Amino acid sequence: DAGVIQSPRHEVTEMGQEVTLRCKPISGHNSLFWYRQTMMRGLELLIYFNNNVPIDDSGMPEDRFSAKMPNASFSTLKIQPSEPRDSAVYFCASSTWTGPRSGANVLTFGAGSRLTVL
């Protein structure tokens, strides 16, 4: 099993540019999560999907952020336009959700995408 695959691993861009981060979850996992990690705020949940459907996007900071999951094996997180305060490590994680309150929501994280906006 290749695990959760994220790309790119590193991205350096200039303010105002569009950034697209990609994630391939573990095959068979039905939930996918996007987290952002910074020193100040720690691991913040941005959005999560269950069976490709967005369930909770309350953590998405602004309209500049959008996420899609067109199929079970691919998701994108897009920032347009990017700003320096978006600089962070973005993690994608997937899990097998077996039902509400099952307590079985164990996350496997990808290696992360380190974004630097100049």
Place this chain on the structure above:
Amino acid sequence: QQPVQSPQAVILREGEDAVINCSSSKALYSVHWYRQKHGEAPVFLMILLKGGEQKGHDKISASFNEKKQQSSLYLTASQLSYSGTYFCGTEWVGGSEKLVFGKGTKLTVNP
């Protein structure tokens, strides 16, 4: 909504013990513990479900006091490999399967 972890940082010598605490203001039905080494992704350690059970993983164990909405992670006879940042993640009643993490506790184990 974010659980509160304490302490923020711990420095140990190899062989010493440590306790990391995690508390929430919400009614919880599970607490997760993850460890992240520098420059790497968080890795799952264990999950504790509502019911107050205690779990163990080698010399790392954890408890969950659902009445107090608190969990503690116990590291016994620490090894150099235990160094990293420990995060607790909580799922609360009415919060769906959303997992929200605390800010982490940085553990450094020195020889």
